[in-house]
Amino acid sequence: MYSLPLLYLVLIGMAFIFRSHPPVLGCVAVFALAGVFPMWALLNTRYTLTPDTLTLVCGPRRxxxxxxxxxxxxPVRGRVDGMALSTSGFLLTFSNSKTLFISPLEPARFLAELSRVAPQVQIID
Known part of the structure; x- marks a missing residue:
């Protein structure tokens, strides 16, 4: 909800820092910004399943x-690139052969809801 306005403010602030201060402050700003994106993902990762859609949000990515x-x-265990905060979760395979890793807080509930709204999905043990 507040993600884009926050990003715009950070970018505007960086523009002023780079324009009017020595490069040292620019480096500090870059390192500070590098900490913002992981926190953004940590505080703003969620999955919303409706009968028609699955919406995945992880930081700035939607x-x-x-x-x-x-x-x-x-089910997958180990380091996988995706929209997840954990190393264990599910690998979703889509009709275009694209895959996506997610890690819902309540895995059993997620599978039950997914089976209910999308009965065509093959659940692999």
Whole structure:
């Protein structure tokens, strides 16, 4: 909700720092900004499942996919790139062969809801 306005304020602030101060302050700003994005993801990661769509939000990244495009869900452990805060979760496979890793807080509830709204999804053990 407040993600884009916050990003705009940070970018405007960086523009002023780089324009009117020595490069040292610019470096400090870059390092400070490098800490903002992980915090943004930590505080703003969520998955919303409706009968028609699955909306995934992780920091500045937002993706909405129709539930009809989800073909399979498989449990995964280990480091996988995706919209997740954990190293264990689910790998979603979509109809265009794209995959996406997520880690819902309540895995059993997520699978039950997904089975209810998208019965075509193959759940792989």
């Amino acid at each position: 993706e909405t996919r129709p539930t009809t495009e989800i073909q399979a869900v498989a």
